[in-house]
Amino acid sequence: MGILxxxxxxFTQGGPTAVINASWVGVVMGLKNVxxxxxIYGSIHGIDGILNEEFVDLNAQxxxxxxxVSRTPATALLSTxxxxxxxxxxxxxxxxxxxxxxxxxxxxxxxxSESLDIINDAARISGYELRMFHVAKTVDNDLMENDHTxxxxxxxRYVANAFRGVDMDNKCFGGIYLGVCMGRHAGFxxxxxxxxxxxxxSGPHLVYVPEKxxxxxxxxxxxxxxxxxxxxxxxxxxxxxxxxxxVSVLQRLSSDTLEADSHGNVQLSGTGALADxxxxxxxSYFRDKGVTRKLRARGDTLGYIQxxxxxxxxxxxxETLGLGKFAARKALEGDMDGSVAIQRVSDDPYxxxxxxxxxKSVAGKTRHLxxxxxxxxxNNVTEAFMKWGRPLIGDLTEFGMLDMTKKIS
Amino acid sequence: MGILxxxxxxFTQGGPTAVINASWVGVVMGLKNVxxxxxIYGSIHGIDGILNEEFVDLNAQxxxxxxxVSRTPATALLSTxxxxxxxxxxxxxxxxxxxxxxxxxxxxxxxxSESLDIINDAARISGYELRMFHVAKTVDNDLMENDHTxxxxxxxRYVANAFRGVDMDNKCFGGIYLGVCMGRHAGFxxxxxxxxxxxxxSGPHLVYVPEKxxxxxxxxxxxxxxxxxxxxxxxxxxxxxxxxxxVSVLQRLSSDTLEADSHGNVQLSGTGALADxxxxxxxSYFRDKGVTRKLRARGDTLGYIQxxxxxxxxxxxxETLGLGKFAARKALEGDMDGSVAIQRVSDDPYxxxxxxxxxKSVAGKTRHLxxxxxxxxxNNVTEAFMKWGRPLIGDLTEFGMLDMTKKIS
Numbered sequence: 124m125g126i127l128x129x130x131x132x133x134f135t136q137g138g139p140t141a142v143i144n145a146s147w148v149g150v151v152m153g154l155k156n157v158x159x160x161x162x163i164y165g166s167i168h169g170i171d172g173i174l175n176e177e178f179v180d181l182n183a184q185x186x187x188x189x190x191x192v193s194r195t196p197a198t199a200l201l202s203t204x205x206x207x208x209x210x211x212x213x214x215x216x217x218x219x220x221x222x223x224x225x226x227x228x229x230x231x232x233x234x235x236s237e238s239l240d241i242i243n244d245a246a247r248i249s250g251y252e253l254r255m256f257h258v259a260k261t262v263d264n265d266l267m268e269n270d271h272t273x274x275x276x277x278x279x280r281y282v283a284n285a286f287r288g289v290d291m292d293n294k295c296f297g298g299i300y301l302g303v304c305m306g307r308h309a310g311f312x313x314x315x316x317x318x319x320x321x322x323x324x325s326g327p328h329l330v331y332v333p334e335k336x337x338x339x340x341x342x343x344x345x346x347x348x349x350x351x352x353x354x355x356x357x358x359x360x361x362x363x364x365x366x367x368x369x370v371s372v373l374q375r376l377s378s379d380t381l382e383a384d385s386h387g388n389v390q391l392s393g394t395g396a397l398a399d400x401x402x403x404x405x406x407s408y409f410r411d412k413g414v415t416r417k418l419r420a421r422g423d424t425l426g427y428i429q430x431x432x433x434x435x436x437x438x439x440x441x442e443t444l445g446l447g448k449f450a451a452r453k454a455l456e457g458d459m460d461g462s463v464a465i466q467r468v469s470d471d472p473y474x475x476x477x478x479x480x481x482x483k484s485v486a487g488k489t490r491h492l493x494x495x496x497x498x499x500x501x502n503n504v505t506e507a508f509m510k511w512g513r514p515l516i517g518d519l520t521e522f523g524m525l526d527m528t529k530k531i532s
Numbered sequence: 533m534g535i536l537x538x539x540x541x542x543f544t545q546g547g548p549t550a551v552i553n554a555s556w557v558g559v560v561m562g563l564k565n566v567x568x569x570x571x572i573y574g575s576i577h578g579i580d581g582i583l584n585e586e587f588v589d590l591n592a593q594x595x596x597x598x599x600x601v602s603r604t605p606a607t608a609l610l611s612t613x614x615x616x617x618x619x620x621x622x623x624x625x626x627x628x629x630x631x632x633x634x635x636x637x638x639x640x641x642x643x644x645s646e647s648l649d650i651i652n653d654a655a656r657i658s659g660y661e662l663r664m665f666h667v668a669k670t671v672d673n674d675l676m677e678n679d680h681t682x683x684x685x686x687x688x689r690y691v692a693n694a695f696r697g698v699d700m701d702n703k704c705f706g707g708i709y710l711g712v713c714m715g716r717h718a719g720f721x722x723x724x725x726x727x728x729x730x731x732x733x734s735g736p737h738l739v740y741v742p743e744k745x746x747x748x749x750x751x752x753x754x755x756x757x758x759x760x761x762x763x764x765x766x767x768x769x770x771x772x773x774x775x776x777x778x779v780s781v782l783q784r785l786s787s788d789t790l791e792a793d794s795h796g797n798v799q800l801s802g803t804g805a806l807a808d809x810x811x812x813x814x815x816s817y818f819r820d821k822g823v824t825r826k827l828r829a830r831g832d833t834l835g836y837i838q839x840x841x842x843x844x845x846x847x848x849x850x851e852t853l854g855l856g857k858f859a860a861r862k863a864l865e866g867d868m869d870g871s872v873a874i875q876r877v878s879d880d881p882y883x884x885x886x887x888x889x890x891x892k893s894v895a896g897k898t899r900h901l902x903x904x905x906x907x908x909x910x911n912n913v914t915e916a917f918m919k920w921g922r923p924l925i926g927d928l929t930e931f932g933m934l935d936m937t938k939k940i941s
Contacts, residue, residue, distance in 0.1 A: 139704050141697070144932075164940055176941070183938040191932025197700035199934045204705070222940075288550070288840035291606035295548050296613070300836065394811075395804010395833050402803075423835030424804050427709065431697035433929050434843070520842050523553075523600025525608045529592040531573055531631075532585070 127252055128159045129225030132173065133181070134166035136231030136238070137204060138262070139197035140274025141281075141435050142443040146230045146258045147200060148193035149447020151181050157455060160226060169203035169231075170238065173215050176222075193444060196431045198230075207238050212245045220251060226454050228447075230258040230273075233266055236462055237486035243460050254454040257462035257482055258447060262430045265309035267488045268480040270467035273446060274430070276439035276515035278305070279315035281432045282359075283516055285425060287319030290326035290357050291522070297354040298419030299346060299405060300326070303398045305429050307363045310334050310492040312429065314504045316359035318512045321522045326357025328503075333363035334492045335501030337372050342401075343408040345502050351414065362397060362424075376400035398422030436517040442475065449477040473514035536661060537568045538634030541582065542590070543575035545640035545647070546613060547671070548606035549683025550690075550844050551852040555639045555667045556609060557602035558856020560590050566864060569635060578612035578640075579647065582624050585631075602853060605840045607639075616647050621654045628660065635663045635863050637856075639682075641670040645871055646895035652869050663863040666871035666891055667856060671839045674718035676897045677889040679876035682855060683839070685848035685924035687714070688724035690841045691768075692925055694834060696728030699735035699766050700931070706763040707828030708755060708814060709735070712807045714838050716772045719743050719901040721838065723913045725768035727921045730931045735766025737912075742772035743901045744910035746781050751810075752817040754911050760823065771806060771833075785809035807831030845926040851884065858886040882923035 131154050133147040147165070154160045163181040166172030179200070181189075192199045207215065218224070227242075229235050236257045243255040259266050262278035282304055293300045304313040310332020317330055328349045331337055349356040364372045373396060402422035409418045442465060450463040461479040468474040496508035540563050542556040556574070563569045572590040575581030588609070590598075601608045616624065627633070636651075638644050645666045652664040668675050671687035691713055702709045713722040719741020726739055737758045740746055758765040773781045782805060811831035818827040851874060859872040870888040877883040905917035 139701055162940060165934070167936075178940040179934060179936055180938040180940045184934055188932055188934065191930060192934060193932070194929060195700065195931040195933075196697045197704050199932070202704040284842055285837045288605045288842045289836050291604065292548055292836055292840035295606050295611040394808050394831070396808065399803050399805065421836060422803070423837060424833065425837070426832030427698050427701055427830060428694045428832060428834070431701035433693055433697045433931075520603065521600060522604040522842075523597055523602070523608070524604075525574070525588060525593055525597065525601060527576075527588055529589040531571060531587040531589045 126159050127225050127254065128161070129223045130162040130164060131160050131226035131228070132164040132166050132178070132224050133200070133228045134169050134172060135198040135200050135202055135260070136169040136229060136235040137202060137260070138430060139202055140260060140262050140430050141196040141277035141432065142273055142439050143198045143230055143260050144195055145193040145440055145443040146260060146273050146447045147228065148189050149444040150228045150258065150451045151189060153448040153451025154226070155182065159455065164222070164224065165200050168201045169205065170207055170211070170215065171203045171205055173218050174211060176218055194435065196433050206234060207241065212242050215242055216246055216249060216251060219246070219253065225252065226254045228256045228258060228450055230260045232261040233485055233487055233489065236482055240482040240486045243482065254458070255460040255482070256450045256454055257485065258450050259462060259464055259485070262312060263306050263309050264311035265489045265491070266485055267490045268462065268484050269464045269490070270475065271465055271515060273439060273443035273465070275311060276436040277434070278312055278429050279318060279512065280436040280516035281429055281434060282312055282315045282425065283319035284519065286316040286327055286357065286359060287321060287325070287519070287522070293326060293355055293357050296419060299350060299356045299358070299421070301358040301360060301398055301401055301420070301422040303360050303362050303422070303424045305425065306333065306361045308333055308489050308491070310361050313359050313361040314492060314496065314508055315512060315516070317504045317509065318516055319519060322524065324353065327359040328356050329358045330503050331358070331360045331364055332492055332497060333361045333365060335497060336367040337364040338366065339372070339404060343405060346405060347409070347412070347414060360397070360401065373397040373400070376404070395424045398424045436515060438515055438517055446477055453479050470510050470514070535568050536634050536663065537570070538632045539571040539573060540569050540635035540637070541573040541575050541587070541633050542609070542637045543578050543581060544607040544609050544611050545578040545638060545644040546611060546669070547839060548611055549669060549671050549839050550605040550686035550841060551682055551848050552607045552639055552669050553604055554602040554849055554852040555669060555682050555856045556637065557598050558853040559637045559667065559860045560598060562857040562860025563635070564591065568864065573631070573633065574609045577610045578614065579616055579620070579624065580612045580614055582627050583620060585627055603844065605842050615643060616650065621651050624651055625655055625658060625660060628655070628662065634661065637665045637667060637859055639667040639669045641672070642675055642894055642896055642898065645891055649891040649895045652891065663867070664869040664891070665859045665863055666894065667859050668871060668873055668894070671721060672715050672718050673720035674898045674900070675894050676899045677871065677893050678873045678899070679884065680874055680924060682848065682852035684720060685845040686843070687721055687838050688727060688921065689845040689925040690838055690843060691721055691724045691834065692728035693928065695725040695736055695766065695768060696730065696734070696928070696931070702735060702764050702766050705828060707830070708759060708765045708767070710767040710769060710807055710810055710829070710831040712769050712771050712831070712833045714834065715742065715770045717742055717898050717900065719770050722768050722770040723901060723905065723917055724921060724925070726913045726918065727925055728928060731933065733762065736768040737765050738767045739912050740767070740769045740773055741901055741906060742770045742774060744906060745776040746773040747775065748781070748813060752814060755814060756818070756821070756823060769806070769810065782806040782809070785813070804833045807833045845924060847924055847926055855886055862888050879919050879923070
């Protein structure tokens with residue numbers, strides 16, 4: 124394998140995360156001042172920037188600026204949800220040839236991995252030599268071959284912090300609090316609500332993920348059992364929960380028009396409908412059962428803030444920057460293509476390694492929360508999940524607790 | 533005035549904040565090891581704990597525990613929304629006499645100040661000597677006599693951080709993002725969405741507060757003007773916005789059943805209805821006007837996380853702890869009663885002072901966002917608001933920006 128000389132392009136696709144800048148900045152740090160790489164192009168708005176030849180010069184940005192950008196949520200290169208068709212692929216290959224672009228790095232989810240694989244095949248057929256790398260990214264953590272994906276741990280940190288704060292709040296008055304978390308098909312982010320628990324009675328007391336069928340009646344009974352015991356209940360629910368027949372609970376409980384993006388995904392974020400519908404259901408259930416005269420029940424939808432809150436997990440940040448550098452190194456060492464992934468070596472002490480896996484092993488597939496992370500009843504996470512998740516989210520502020528046994532009578 | 537010897541009680545009322553523990557811990561720190569104060573009682577669940585004689589012994593908690601508690605969101609003494617009636621007041625006075633409680637400190641909003649004033653009057657009439665102090669608290673910042681209230685700055689910090697993250701996210705794809713913030717009658721917390729702006733094109737681009745009548749048609753036109761120019765628009769909206777006739781926009785746009793608490797307040801938090809209704813309205817407006825084929829518009833409701841997120845503003849924390857200590861000092865120095873307030877000495881350098889004001893000057897009144905903090909159109913905050921608010925929220929993580937003028941063509 125000879126040395127391939129040319130320009131490089133980096134781009135970002137799909138929903139941003141709190142650390143997605145770190146992934147492409149890592150790539151750029153790995154490519155800077157390397158003899159075989161001349162220009163480093165930042166494509167604006169994902170593959171749209173390639174199609175429109177809209178590139179920012181990343182060699183012209185100082186290291187100080189790049190490092191500050193790597194600390195900033197969402198992607199400074201902007202994004203797109205475009206899924207390239209045959210015409211797009213042909214056009215991109217033309218642009219690569221025109222600009223002598225030989226090194227391509229796309230950060231994104233499994234949609235992006237699939238796109239890169241298709242372009243890569245087209246390049247190979249046309250005899251144009253390319254290095255084509257996918258850098259894993261998604262808050263949903265639903266990519267195959269990855270123990271966890273860049274972006275997940277920061278979103279998980281936010282969700283854990285949100286729930287541990289709200290759990291303290293819920294204690295003050297009692298009642299029911301329900302929070303709906305992102306995660307279309309994978310329950311990893313919803314499960315992260317449990318990672319901030321501080322004491323045995325800490326919420327969330329119930330966790331519902333899309334991997335298990337959701338039965339509205341059983342859900343009400345679960346809540347009743349906990350509420351009857353302690354006068355309160357905190358619940359984490361995934362936006363993507365479905366009934367046993369695979370119909371989304373949102374679709375069943377809501378008559379609102381639903382939107383689909385160009386990948387055929389129904390819009391589940393950016394609406395409070397599911398939380399409101401579940402809270403209404405709980406209120407009517409408790410009223411009909413005569414459990415309480417008037418139930419204090421509140422529902423929040425955590426929404427877009429989950430993926431963009433400016434508080435990176437330190438672990439996520441360091442790993443993501445490192446993964447970007449790893450992708451650059453692999454490309455320079457002569458690897459042709461692949462997806463760079465984070466794999467776990469051990470839980471305790473926490474240790475990971477980077478690995479290059481085939482693009483096709485990630486493309487278009489969805490990874491789910493494994494069975495041993497979900498309890499038998501399907502209404503909570505297991506200790507195995509806690510062990511897996513805790514090292515990812517970084518340090519949380521310690522909570523202080525009064526000794527309530529010291530009473531004055 | 534002779535020295536009044538006896539026990540002290542602290543309690544917390546109403547919706548918790550991220551620093552409400554700091555206010556009563558400050559009081560306790562100020563009362564500990566003082567000869568005239570014997571027992572320090574923590575009443576559980578606000579005045580309910582007095583009525584039920586349910587007290588935790590705060591002298592028995594170590595300083596280490598108390599300081600850790602002061603760093604913990606929501607109230608470790610738990611809360612209530614009970615507004616005492618004549619019978620309650622009579623009963624509380626009995627409990628005070630029975631336990632020789634002479635020093636009373638209640639942290640809460642204007643409802644609490646009003647309750648304390650009523651009990652204080654009853655004590656005076658019955659000839660029982662009391663020291664009765666209100667420690668200001670509310671994320672809404674709607675208390676008279678206060679430049680800002682403990683709890684506001686931490687909630688404002690969260691809202692500012694949430695919007696600056698979401699604004700970066702919104703840039704990636706363009707489109708419209710709308711976030712609904714807490715604030716029943718006062719727009720301070722919604723206005724705080726602007727405090728995280730980093731560049732001239734940073735969102736929120738529009739800010740709607742309850743102090744100005746909200747016209748749905750004008751709102752749509754405001755959004756259209758910004759969206760047409762830049763392809764995106766980030767909007768902060770208060771949950772309490774009303775039309776020119778004083779009808780809440782939520783009530784007009786939603787047919788859902790609304791709840792009222794025992795103070796007659798309609799439930800505006802804990803439902804995503806307003807955000808969803810406004811987003812639906814924008815979509816139909818843009819469709820009818822033919823502005824865009826398909827508008828990407830998303831709405832979030834920031835919900836309970838605003839008041840409980842475990843990330844205190846350092847300014848809020850220090851001031852709140854200090855305000856509690858100030859209340860204790862005033863009581864020990866022989867002041868009879870009052871509400872302790874934070875007043876501003878200067879904006880630059882930022883300087884505040886604590887002041888004791890009459891209970892009645894705070895009781896049952898609502899402070900509003902002053903006119904000079906709102907622009908003439910009623911759709912944004914002014915530079916005066918930014919100057920006022922910026923010192924309160926503590927340091928934010930610096931965002932890095934690429935130099936987008938450095939293109940490759």
